[in-house]
Amino acid sequence: MLSRSAERLYWLARYLERTENTARLLSVYMNLMFDMPMDVEVTWRNLLTIFGAEEEFFQLYDVPNEQNTMRFLLTDIANPGSLFSSLNSAREDIRTSRELMPDEAWQQVNEMYLFAKNNVETATNRRGRVLILNEIMRGCQCFTGFLSGAMSHNDALQFIRLGRNIERADMTTRILDIASIILADDRSDKLRQHENALWMHVLKSLSALLMYRKHRRHRINSGDVLDYLLKDQDFPRSVIHCVNEVETCIKRLQKSEGLNDNLNTLASSLMATDIHRITPAQLHKLLDDIQVKLGITHNQVASTWFLAAN
Amino acid sequence: MASLWDHYTVTDAYDEMRGSANQARPSSHRLSNYLDSLDHETLDVRRTAADIAIMEMGITFTVYSDEGNIDRAWPFDIIPRIIENKEWRRVEVGLEQRLKALNCFINDTYNEQSFIKEGLIPEHIIASSANFLKECVGMQPKFGVWANICGSDLVRDKDGTFYVLEDNLRVPSGVSYMIENRVITKKVFPELLQDLDVQPVDDYPAHLLEMLVSIASVDVKNPRIAVLTPGIYNSAYFEHAFLAQQIGAELVEGADLIVQEDDCVYMRTINGLEKVDVIYRRIDDQFLDPDVFRKDSMLGVRGLIRAWKAGNVALANAPGSGVADDKVVYSYVPQMIRYYLNEEPILPNVPTYLCSDPGQLSYVLAHLEELVVKPANESGGYGMLVGPHATKGQVEEFRKIIKAQPRNYIAQPTLALSTCPTLCDNQLEPRHVDLRPFVLQGENSFVTAGGLTRVALKKGSLVVNSSQGGGSKDTWIINTGK
Numbered sequence: 001m002l003s004r005s006a007e008r009l010y011w012l013a014r015y016l017e018r019t020e021n022t023a024r025l026l027s028v029y030m031n032l033m034f035d036m037p038m039d040v041e042v043t044w045r046n047l048l049t050i051f052g053a054e055e056e057f058f059q060l061y062d063v064p065n066e067q068n069t070m071r072f073l074l075t076d077i078a079n080p081g082s083l084f085s086s087l088n089s090a091r092e093d094i095r096t097s098r099e100l101m102p103d104e105a106w107q108q109v110n111e112m113y114l115f116a117k118n119n120v121e122t123a124t125n126r127r128g129r130v131l132i133l134n135e136i137m138r139g140c141q142c143f144t145g146f147l148s149g150a151m152s153h154n155d156a157l158q159f160i161r162l163g164r165n166i167e168r169a170d171m172t173t174r175i176l177d178i179a180s181i182i183l184a185d186d187r188s189d190k191l192r193q194h195e196n197a198l199w200m201h202v203l204k205s206l207s208a209l210l211m212y213r214k215h216r217r218h219r220i221n222s223g224d225v226l227d228y229l230l231k232d233q234d235f236p237r238s239v240i241h242c243v244n245e246v247e248t249c250i251k252r253l254q255k256s257e258g259l260n261d262n263l264n265t266l267a268s269s270l271m272a273t274d275i276h277r278i279t280p281a282q283l284h285k286l287l288d289d290i291q292v293k294l295g296i297t298h299n300q301v302a303s304t305w306f307l308a309a310n
Numbered sequence: 311m312a313s314l315w316d317h318y319t320v321t322d323a324y325d326e327m328r329g330s331a332n333q334a335r336p337s338s339h340r341l342s343n344y345l346d347s348l349d350h351e352t353l354d355v356r357r358t359a360a361d362i363a364i365m366e367m368g369i370t371f372t373v374y375s376d377e378g379n380i381d382r383a384w385p386f387d388i389i390p391r392i393i394e395n396k397e398w399r400r401v402e403v404g405l406e407q408r409l410k411a412l413n414c415f416i417n418d419t420y421n422e423q424s425f426i427k428e429g430l431i432p433e434h435i436i437a438s439s440a441n442f443l444k445e446c447v448g449m450q451p452k453f454g455v456w457a458n459i460c461g462s463d464l465v466r467d468k469d470g471t472f473y474v475l476e477d478n479l480r481v482p483s484g485v486s487y488m489i490e491n492r493v494i495t496k497k498v499f500p501e502l503l504q505d506l507d508v509q510p511v512d513d514y515p516a517h518l519l520e521m522l523v524s525i526a527s528v529d530v531k532n533p534r535i536a537v538l539t540p541g542i543y544n545s546a547y548f549e550h551a552f553l554a555q556q557i558g559a560e561l562v563e564g565a566d567l568i569v570q571e572d573d574c575v576y577m578r579t580i581n582g583l584e585k586v587d588v589i590y591r592r593i594d595d596q597f598l599d600p601d602v603f604r605k606d607s608m609l610g611v612r613g614l615i616r617a618w619k620a621g622n623v624a625l626a627n628a629p630g631s632g633v634a635d636d637k638v639v640y641s642y643v644p645q646m647i648r649y650y651l652n653e654e655p656i657l658p659n660v661p662t663y664l665c666s667d668p669g670q671l672s673y674v675l676a677h678l679e680e681l682v683v684k685p686a687n688e689s690g691g692y693g694m695l696v697g698p699h700a701t702k703g704q705v706e707e708f709r710k711i712i713k714a715q716p717r718n719y720i721a722q723p724t725l726a727l728s729t730c731p732t733l734c735d736n737q738l739e740p741r742h743v744d745l746r747p748f749v750l751q752g753e754n755s756f757v758t759a760g761g762l763t764r765v766a767l768k769k770g771s772l773v774v775n776s777s778q779g780g781g782s783k784d785t786w787i788i789n790t791g792k
Contacts, residue, residue, distance in 0.1 A: 004562075
């Protein structure tokens, strides 16, 4: 397949995954905020921290209240990381890769794009927002479904899986990073009271609540949740699972010699870490390290297979 | 009960569905009655359904002047246009005949030039054609066929006769819309298509693929085919992607291809370079190869012409085919058919005045108000004058332009152009249409069943180009035989 196509499919998958993750995170965060007492130190601003978008936000808005953060993260095209921006980029990538995948896949993304475009206004109120987010999450799942039912496990699909899993692992680390805020030593007693609710929402934001319950079978606590989302081999959004997926995809492609060394290091150091005994600072550093290594793998993929490579 | 057709007014022009007394033509009887059974509200529901399908399927085209909005929904009218099968068979044969003769002419032009030597066409017309490429002299593409894909524009005059208005031999577009129009009609009027014997149109990609495979060099077993597009900002990008997908070819841009020292074309893949054997190129000649043509072309591939001349890659259409896509050369097509095929032309040309001929030029200048004046080499309906619809100022401006460059202009009588019932503000009204069938020629010939009907949505307008406010209709070749 063409290097150009590989690159577009990779980005298509990243943008769509980002779209879906953003929708899920915004939706869960809204729920969390409704549950929290007003004076607890979980704020809309934390959401900006997860996206690493505080600086960009304050260039466009003054107050990080619900209206502004939601607009910035959901509909604002001026924010390249907003859900709509990601969806636009995904649509542009698939529009230019239509010859590589089932027609329904393109139509699905196109329909989501049209839906989003026609509903910008309704996103300003909570109810409208919930509907949009649900529709987007559903749409992204449909896309994945079309591919799994009608696409060969060819090189094209490997690049889609690569992009999806790199993006997914990255998002999981970002969501877990908020744990360093929740677990901070100077947290208020009030927050300590609500801790378990917070962890439950972290699981929900990664669609992990049900599977966590099935596999861990005791009450939600920080150590177990972190351990599950970082090191569970079977859960599709755990960091180690995503890393393994990326490794598998890379192995199936030609010219991949040595490309997995970086991820092997990442996986073994992650598995060797005792998550239950980790301090918030160490956790932050661990997550940071994972993100850096994912970035390295991204660069290696680009320089091996994309158009700039040959 | 009031009929939907009560308000329909047949004009002087030939109407595709209704006779001069507003009665349904035999082939359109069922459709006419069916439409009559729908009320305005239902029609509107169907129209809306079509609009939504077009948006969701992402059937778009691009308008150059529309900055920031690179793709626009394809304008589609839900009322189909019907042509009787027996009549169509004749047109089909006529189109194959025409393309065969045109290809003989192009091959002759770049080789013996017997047509010129025998005095049937003045040499200066070829020499002065902007689309004659001296780099192509001496080439002999497989089967002697240069233009493998042709989109001919047909119009009907008052008496219903089909005329060929022009032959698009460079990079004709529209065939994807022909196919998608049918997909939409199936969604909008499923019950109707079930009852009528309408010929399918979605076999075109299979024939296109077969043709492209047939033109590959003989020693290539399983040719790799690529569709070469100028990229997403091109007005026909949707079609390039559509066709590549339909025939399972790679959709490539110039930067994806490279010509190596062995004079072969390769594409840059994730596993390194892979040889390409046939290129369906949708880039104009001038941009194909910066080594040979425009030096500033960012769209083409350096060395592509070298590879083509070495016989290592087939290009469809072959560079230089455009020499026959010139409205001056067009006027000689009937002679070509007689000369090369020893047959009488089945489809007539529209009478054409060549401004390069002093006698004809003075006639044109004296009758500008009645004529349509067209540049010899433009496509897309740009830069033309429709005399009866033009202002005095526009006419005078054209007079100056024609005098300055007579070789670049031709004139034709203003044809009435047939009309077809079209949904306008929820009413059926006659609007002018033309028809672009697509003709393939490689080892075999093929003509689409019907083609793309384009409709001028503005009342009275004769300009059907989508870039200038035109729409399109599904076209039904219908069997009424018992």
